[in-house]
Amino acid sequence: MDDLTLRQQEILGFLQIFSQEKGFWPSIREIRDHFGFNSTNAVVGHLRALENKGYITRIAGQARTYRITYENSEEPPAESLEVIDMPVYGNIAAGYPDGIEQGDAIDRIQVDINTAGIRRSRRSFALKVRGESMIDAGIFDGDMVIIEPALPNDGDIVAALIDGATTLKRFIKPSNQPPYLKAENANYPDLHPVSELVIQGIARSIVRKL
Amino acid sequence: MDDLTLRQQEILGFLQIFSQEKGFWPSIREIRDHFGFNSTNAVVGHLRALENKGYITRIAGQARTYRITYENSEEPPAESLEVIDMPVYGNIAAGYPDGIEQGDAIDRIQVDINTAGIRRSRRSFALKVRGESMIDAGIFDGDMVIIEPALPNDGDIVAALIDGATTLKRFIKPSNQPPYLKAENANYPDLHPVSELVIQGIARSIVRKL
DNA sequence: ATAATCACTGTTAATATGTTCAGTGTCAAG
DNA sequence: CTTGACACTGAACATATTAACAGTGATTAT
Known part of the structure; x- marks a missing residue:
């Protein structure tokens, strides 16, 4: 799986948090506003990148229809501190x-x-x-x-x-x-x-x- | 909390199942299609009823933005300290x-x-x-x-x-x-x-x- | 120096989606 | 018989939302 750029990580993180918080996915505008962009297209580019790299799936043309493919994983079992x-x-x-x-x-x-x-x-x-x-x-x-x-x-x-x-x-x-x-x-x-x-x-x- | 009619229970159930299955909420037209209605307004009425009775919350005018207030399902099993x-x-x-x-x-x-x-x-x-x-x-x-x-x-x-x-x-x-x-x-x-x-x-x- | 990638702006188009208005038919209660 | 709640049809409308096109800078690799 390709690595994500910093910005892409932020976008992915926001998707996860927003969805968990609100119970539904953000629209592209809401993502734009959260990051303070002036153009929705800034978001579109990042979403496309996330999709190409296999981190999310979307349904083209439909609103707020994401699915996160790659959950950045559960923590390693860890050397159980006592x-x-x-x-x-x-x-x-x-x-x-x-x-x-x-x-x-x-x-x-x-x-x-x-x-x-x-x-x-x-x-x-x-x-x-x-x-x-x-x-x-x-x-x-x-x-x-x-x-x-x-x-x-x-x-x-x-x-x-x-x-x-x-x-x-x-x-x-x-x-x-x-x-x-x-x-x-x-x-x-x-x-x-x-x-x-x-x-x-x-x-x-x-x-x-x- | 007010009781639901049969149809309203069905709609609420579909909302929950769809959301769990797909990871996002259905659009009104998708609900319409699932129940075989010919008019989106059939759905709108039921959603309004569900909202008035306090079972769901929606954000007016925004797409696929539901929140289920009253889970008629089982609670998380109790708090074993995790x-x-x-x-x-x-x-x-x-x-x-x-x-x-x-x-x-x-x-x-x-x-x-x-x-x-x-x-x-x-x-x-x-x-x-x-x-x-x-x-x-x-x-x-x-x-x-x-x-x-x-x-x-x-x-x-x-x-x-x-x-x-x-x-x-x-x-x-x-x-x-x-x-x-x-x-x-x-x-x-x-x-x-x-x-x-x-x-x-x-x-x-x-x-x-x- | 040139090209490629990344992160954006700004604008416009297309359509997905929610919402409203005006009705129809059924059924049960008063 | 009338009223009201319920479950819908059908059409039209407004806007929320995604998506495409044409650029600008900055940075990094070739």
Whole structure:
């Protein structure tokens, strides 16, 4: 199969996207307008090229009657990065993540361990962020944070259990002083542990749906 | 939803079958011929009825531009989390994503389509963000953005090709004016397309490693 | 230097296609 | 019996759409 020029690739891509988006094929004028051409003939030339090279089929003279011959293919099977499945919790009522029942999950997420930034075999989980306390760290309400149970170091963002609810805060461990939690939002005070600081895990990555 | 008469069901069925079979919609005359009518107006009446009852949508005056609103068929089998594999590009040197060589990918990412916010079977890809131009939208340098090729709407964050490099910007389409790109950072100016605006896709989600 | 390819502009022609207007016949409900 | 919904015929019209012809520049290969 002949290679396509840049422009031809763009036209083909537009055909595919438009068709998937709208459910029907674009007219030549619509293609022209999308690319900002002044002449329909610019489009005609490209369509003819695509047809000659075997990427599309058309019915001569008829409107919006395309068929894409060469789907630029499914992706190669890929060397499966290791994908793991984690539950997503809205809020962890109490206790250590170990004690959570599966039923408490509000969703599930599957990512490869590389992009999630976690190791396998460490019961990681995801947490749906509530509130704005980490807004200055770029973590917003509704974001999903992937948490790996681990011992925190100074500066890590952690999921911590405070008053029976889980929140996300930055873990600060000054030398020779007890650690405390810091919200990344000027309006929120630091949290010095009154009794006990239960860290459920370290935030390794965040996922936000736009 | 109003019930359909027998004839209307037949017409609707033919629309679906024809479209599935051929990949495009039939013209009114083709529908007429299939049912053996002698007048195109017989078809027009039924189409109007189908539209009034909310089963289809059409674009007035335009050829073969249907959309079936109410699928009287079966739903897609339910959402078993489907994991797909996407390439990650550092920078798309030029051209449409179609034209990118596999080798240009700097990494791969695997997520389920639900958390990625994309549909399957649409050559989606991920882009490593460079620069601070979207910082006010909570997208930072080094973040990974999952892009789905699609036609942008006003306000979408898009991957756009500018001067041979891909950047992330917000797509603004004022009514009756040409669209432009807006950076979400007070220090960056709006980008009004000098010549041509190539949108490579819409940002559906972001992934950040902490 | 010449030719060939690519990406277009601008105009015009031909026809594919949707739409409207004015009717006919059937059937069931009030 | 009249009314209205339904399913159509037949003809005419407007325009959406494809397609052809004649060029212009820029770039690249020969």
